[in-house]
Amino acid sequence: MVSVLTKIFGLTNIEIAEDIVHDVLLKALESWKLKGVPENPSAWLMAAAKNKTLDFLRHKKQEEKYARQITPLLQSEYTIGHTLNNYFSENEIKDDQLRMMFVCCHDSINEESQIALILKTLCGFSVSEIAKAFLTNDSTINKRLYRAKEKLRELEIKFEIPVPSEIEKRIDQVLKALYLLFNEGYSSTEGESFIREELAAEALRLCLILSQHTAGNIPKTLALLALMYFHGARFNARIDDEGNILLLKEQNRKLWDNEMIQEGIILLNMASTGDLVSTYHIEAAIAYEHCIAKSYNDTNWKNLLNYYQVLITLTKSPVAELNSAIVISEIDGPDAALNVIFKIELADELKNYYLLPATKGDLYFRKSDMIKAKYFYDIAETLTSSPFEKKLLRKKSNMCT
Amino acid sequence: MKKYLLLFRGGDAHRMEEQKSPEAWQAHMQKWMQWMKALAEQGKFAGAEPLTNDGKVISKGLKVTDGPYMEGKEIVGGYLICNANNYDEAVEIAKGCPIFEQDGIVEVREILEGGM
Incomplete structure (x- = not known):
């Protein structure tokens, strides 16, 4: 909704768009409380937003300040209704969301603020919800949003889908932000769980819109979308009824969403055109291998190791190497895996990464070296702030006797 | 660039509403919209x-x-202000007006700038 309104009012007046949406939502709450939720709530909201915008424009049309931003067609009673209807048509809304994605992911805005801006303008999250999702306070998020909006004004960033020659570069930023947003929801165990689920769902929704537009329908987008589907399929199986984390080994594979897995497979096939292999392709392939294995023991570790090796070549990431060590431990045993870890464990990226000692703890545990296993589990516990992770590591540590 | 006032007289689309079907009304208004x-x-x-x-x-x-007390075909039903270089261009713009599908007329007047 904010996207549509931003096109009407211009990026410099993004606050007006946000205010109108805020008013509409309040009105919806009031009205729905009295009359019940309408049959098609989103249509109701759009109609309400349209009327609100109409009111606003009628009141403000004499003011020069807005007039410069707004097309004269929205200032004439001859054309205002029809023009607004066009803005609120379904295809236009999708295009506007796409435009907004490109605006939010502009490279002059840092990644943290990009994601905050996406959540505020495209997903309708409130400041305090965003703050909760990132375990920070409202004023930090407000500052991030303020700075991002200042940048938009300062650089006079246009509300548009980039031209084909620029799209290649710009789309990488959008994909990265969506990837981070999804991970924030999927991997992080911090923040309130319902918000995390929303984060992942919103990332998937936006990625879907991107993939449906000619500008965004490229193999990389489809690969990222496939990755989201594969991970999403396992979302609910990862946590038990008490909110404890379940390891891949312990998950009930019957709870995995087979429809999402099938959708992911179709997408991954569609993504396998062209000669460019992105990290999203490889990560999707890794997730795919996990999804199609009937049980943990049936996992095709050899394939996984191949994928990890490509991923390491592409990213040079020690985190990828750490993950490959887990795969190696399944093929060649814990000693081989530890040898890999010894080579990478001094990397800066892994310095405070709790999964490094946690993995070492697992490997020593498998070697029945309980003293070392306990030692590393205890270190890992101090490095994570998530209560669920802490609980899991404490449990493991207590088993080392 | 000068500004010209186009006064729409008669052929008032508003009254079409009663005379024709809603579809015809819609289609006619669509033409005004497209023109603008x-x-x-x-x-x-x-x-x-x-x-x-x-x-x-x-x-x-x-x-x-009450009322401008004019014959129906002379009543001003609306106006448009356009940017044009001269009368010729303003007249060309006016010729595109859908009012001529009804029997209305357009009066084109140049807006006097800095004259008062």
Whole structure:
């Protein structure tokens, strides 16, 4: 909704768009409380937003300040209704969301603020919800949003889908932000769980819109979308009824969403055109291998190791190497895996990464070296702030006797 | 660039509503919309408003009477202000007005700038 309104009012007046949406939502709450939720709530909201915008424009049309931003067609009673209807048509809304994605992911805005801006303008999250999702306070998020909006004004960033020659570069930023947003929801165990689920769902929704537009329908987008589907399929199986984390080994594979897995497979096939292999392709392939294995023991570790090796070549990431060590431990045993870890464990990226000692703890545990296993589990516990992770590591540590 | 006022007289689309089907009305209004949109895209559209059919006339001695008391075909039904270089261009713009599908007329007047 904010996207549509931003096109009407211009990026410099993004606050007006946000205010109108805020008013509409309040009105919806009031009205729905009295009359019940309408049959098609989103249509109701759009109609309400349209009327609100109409009111606003009628009141403000004499003011020069807005007039410069707004097309004269929205200032004439001859054309205002029809023009607004066009803005609120379904295809236009999708295009506007796409435009907004490109605006939010502009490279002059840092990644943290990009994601905050996406959540505020495209997903309708409130400041305090965003703050909760990132375990920070409202004023930090407000500052991030303020700075991002200042940048938009300062650089006079246009509300548009980039031209084909620029799209290649710009789309990488959008994909990265969506990837981070999804991970924030999927991997992080911090923040309130319902918000995390929303984060992942919103990332998937936006990625879907991107993939449906000619500008965004490229193999990389489809690969990222496939990755989201594969991970999403396992979302609910990862946590038990008490909110404890379940390891891949312990998950009930019957709870995995087979429809999402099938959708992911179709997408991954569609993504396998062209000669460019992105990290999203490889990560999707890794997730795919996990999804199609009937049980943990049936996992095709050899394939996984191949994928990890490509991923390491592409990213040079020690985190990828750490993950490959887990795969190696399944093929060649814990000693081989530890040898890999010894080579990478001094990397800066892994310095405070709790999964490094946690993995070492697992490997020593498998070697029945309980003293070392306990030692590393205890270190890992101090490095994570998530209560669920802490609980899991404490449990493991207590088993080392 | 000068500004020109286009006064739409008679053929008032508002009254079409009663005379024709809603579809025909819609289709006719669509044409007005398209015409103005095209002008806007060329940067020639500087505002327009439709007017209701009633009105008040105030004459000397502040005497107020209802309505412009004119024949239907002379009533001003709306106006548009456009940007044009000269009368020729403004007239060309006016010729595109859908009012000529009804039997209305357009009066083109140049807006006097800096004259008062």
